[in-house]
Amino acid sequence: MNYIIETILDLLFPRRCPVCGQIIMPKGNLICPGCIRKLSWVRGPVCKCCGKEIISETAEYCSDCAIHPRSFSNGMALLNYNEISAPSLAKIKYHNHREYLDFYAEAAYRKYAARIARLSPDLIIPVPVHKSRMKKRGFNQAEEFGKRLSHYLEIPMNSSLLIRSKKTVPQKDLGPALRLKNLEQAFSCRKLPYRMKKVLLIDDIYTTGSTAEACSRALKKAGAEQVFLLVIATSSNR
Secondary structure, three states, rough: OOHHHHHHHHOOOOEEEOOOOOOOOOOOOOOHHHHOOOOOOOOOOOOOOOOOOOOOOOOOOOOOHHHHHOOOEEEEEEEOOOOOOHHHHHHHHHHOOHHHHHHHHHHHHHHHHHHHHHHHHOOOEEEEOOOOHHHHHHOOHHHHHHHHHHHHOOEEEEEEEEEEOOOOOOOOOOEEEEEHHHHHHOOEEEEOOOOEEEEEEEEEEEEOHHHHHHHHHHHHHOOOOOEEEEEEEEEOOO
């Protein structure tokens, strides 16, 4: 019965590629074979803190993390944020193409499952959106990404502990210092469950790190001892 239902749904709503938007052939794939080669995958060397690509083979941290100590560590990113990945992620966020996250979650799992197992986080927590944006969009893309990763990694996810209590102005036109100031007091966190001391923080895009830093500070105030970071795409220093 499930097979019949899936077949009918596939005929009515065929899966589309997260990059080109066309119907994926052959069926069963999550992305076009040609489009997967267009994506800019994050490769070493990377910053030990945020996971951005860096130029130097000898440096441990990117220029941002070297100057601004972070409350999170072991950052992991799947893709570089560029002219290919940016439109795809925008379609998820603003046009409700949540199905694209099936591909990104599976790819993140394949790339980082072993590393995440070594870090052994107790809990996955997505970066929250303000309730007004949640009402407008109907979903939180970081939460949707986290749900899929939770399934693959078999690590519980909780999207009710970390709260965005203050609606901030758009971040894109602000510098790093103003971004962090803009986010001050924007996030709060309920006390973490007993023995849930290591958190894997999930988001879609990492740029200056201001959002991840504000969330990590709130999580640590609530009892987290370590906060790790995993995002779909990050800006590159190369």
